[in-house]
Amino acid sequence: MVALPPPAQPTVDAIWRAREAEAAADPRSAYEGYGIGASALGTSCDRQIWLTLRWTSPQEAPTGRQLRIFERGDIEEERVLADLRRAGVELGREQERFALAGGWLRGKVDAIGRGFLEARKTEHVIEIKSMKAADWRAVQKHGVAKAKPEHWHQLHAGMAALGIARGAYVTVNKDTEEILVERVRLDVEEANRQEARVERLVAEHEAPLKIADNAERPPCRFCRHKALCFEAAMPRRHCRTCLHFAFGRDGAGHCMRLDEPRSPQRQQEGMDCPVHLFLPALVPGEQVDADPEAETVTYRLPDGTTWIDGAAGEQHDRS
Ligand code: SF4
Numbered sequence: 001m002v003a004l005p006p007p008a009q010p011t012v013d014a015i016w017r018a019r020e021a022e023a024a025a026d027p028r029s030a031y032e033g034y035g036i037g038a039s040a041l042g043t044s045c046d047r048q049i050w051l052t053l054r055w056t057s058p059q060e061a062p063t064g065r066q067l068r069i070f071e072r073g074d075i076e077e078e079r080v081l082a083d084l085r086r087a088g089v090e091l092g093r094e095q096e097r098f099a100l101a102g103g104w105l106r107g108k109v110d111a112i113g114r115g116f117l118e119a120r121k122t123e124h125v126i127e128i129k130s131m132k133a134a135d136w137r138a139v140q141k142h143g144v145a146k147a148k149p150e151h152w153h154q155l156h157a158g159m160a161a162l163g164i165a166r167g168a169y170v171t172v173n174k175d176t177e178e179i180l181v182e183r184v185r186l187d188v189e190e191a192n193r194q195e196a197r198v199e200r201l202v203a204e205h206e207a208p209l210k211i212a213d214n215a216e217r218p219p220c221r222f223c224r225h226k227a228l229c230f231e232a233a234m235p236r237r238h239c240r241t242c243l244h245f246a247f248g249r250d251g252a253g254h255c256m257r258l259d260e261p262r263s264p265q266r267q268q269e270g271m272d273c274p275v276h277l278f279l280p281a282l283v284p285g286e287q288v289d290a291d292p293e294a295e296t297v298t299y300r301l302p303d304g305t306t307w308i309d310g311a312a313g314e315q316h317d318r319s
Pocket residue numbers: 045047048051209210211212219220221223224225226229
């Protein structure tokens with residue numbers, strides 16, 4: 001028997017649409033991260049980081065339900081900070097931002113605190129998360145590094161950037177209100193390895209190989225770059241996808257063609273640049289020709305057609 005569709009929920013739908021409209025009206029919604037967030041280091045796919053740094057895939061607007069989840073996370077964070085104060089932890093420097101790898105690896109720590117009873121005098125970087133019971137049990141059983149590597153990197157990168165050797169990962173079980181504190185020790189070698197990883201990917205003009213061949217299996221299944229990797233989608237057009245762009249520091253770059261600096265805001269304006277040329281590694285086709293005089297690059301696409309990218313205007317010929 002075919003399952004009946006769930007009953008319509010017009011009021012609930014109205015809540016989600018109103019939340020989405022509120023978020024879209026916030027000027028911060030248009031903000032695109034200059035670099036990658038430290039939690040992105042939790043992926044084993046270098047290509048994912050490389051594509052994110054180049055702003056290749058469309059920006060994703062959060063759904064109303066996701067916005068509510070984020071809000072709940074913020075509320076939980078405040079509750080946990082209040083509980084830590086109750087336990088005698090002295091908190092300072094909340095929401096401090098940090099940057100590593102020339103400003104391309106970025107993040108924010110929830111707080112820095114001293115007075116944890118496990119090590120009263122030791123300063124800790126604090127990362128707070130709330131999660132459903134199954135995830136919380138996995139953290140309890142396996143530890144944050146294994147169960148939530150993205151959170152481990154978030155906390156650990158903050159410790160490395162701020163020069164604080166201990167971290168406290170505080171998680172709340174949203175179903176039972178149980179709280180877990182896991183202390184994390186700074187691993188300087190790992191911090192250096194991750195910073196070098198980002199620096200290497202910033203400088204790299206070739207796309208790292210795909211980590212898997214199956215778009216429906218993790219990590220590809222939930223990756224926002226899936227269409228680029230498996231559906232021959234074209235990347236977005238702006239300075240970061242242009243072969244004339246050179247990454248600088250702290251989100252800024254330089255146009256080698258026009259010999260001018262490109263701030264993150266001006267990099268977005270590259271979408272209208274008449275001399276934009278896609279980085280060949282981003283085009284889902286085989287490069288078959290390049291004409292430096294005409295400033296064009298010619299590709300054979302998977303469907304057998306020829307596509308000319310370049311200053312003379314994009315041409316798409318059947319051959
Ligand atoms: S879709 Fe898969 S291979 Fe492509 S970037 Fe994402 S995780 Fe990596």
